[in-house]
Amino acid sequence: MTSRLLVLTRTADYRHDSIPAAVAAVRDLSRHPVEHTEDPAALEGDLDDCAAVVFLSTSGEVLTPAGRTRLAAYVDGGGGFVGVHAAACTEYGWPYYGDLLGARFARHPDLQPGRVLVEDADHPATRHLPGVWEFTDEWYDFRSNPRSGARVLLRADETSYTGGGMGADHPLAWCRDQAGGRVFYTALGHTAESYDDPAFREHLRGGIAWAAAR
Secondary structure: OOOEEEEEOOEOOOOOOOHHHHHHHHHHHOOOOEEEEOOHHHHOOOOOOEEEEEEEOOEEOOOOHHHHHHHHHHHHOOOEEEEEHHHHHEOOOOHHHHHHHOOOEEEOOOOEEEEEEEOOOOOOOOOOOOOEEEEEEOOOEEOOOHHHHOEEEEEEEHHHOOOOOOOOOOEEEEEEEEOOEEEEEEOOOOOHHHHHOHHHHHHHHHHHHHHHOO
16 A cells, blocks of 8 residues: 555644645655545544654644544654644644654744754755754744754754844754654744745655655
């Protein structure tokens, strides 16, 4: 059976206008057939044929209790999980999800240009990037720093924009192991234009490929 990429874009809180562009980009970039859904019931069925599950700018409580159980069993059993941008604003009421992702969204300043610093260039999501990458985004702050439980790939240079709240150690993208599975998260991807940016597209492609390579 050909493995699929299950992409969830359900929103129960803020909805990003960039979601259609994001889904189109994932379809273009993925080497797996993409199943895009807004239906939480899609997470209640068998996920064993999924190369990875992608939460693409989801927000709020997007899963049913059965979906939570199924997703946890899938990842802990060796599945891949990818969170993009507002995936960190998702499932605040489910402690497992916060541990899975590595950190939860706290706040962000206004959308503005800034600098991304590549901390780990030895990863498919970052090896194509320059050491300092100029980008425009919302520069998410998180409630906690994921570093203790994750491999940080990118961090924000808070001196390059206004309103940062995490200081010099401000992770933006990371990966981690979850039991038998792989998790990749990037805070970037607020704007529709991001998904036309070749460097960001390769960042996203590399992260998805890494999570799906189990």
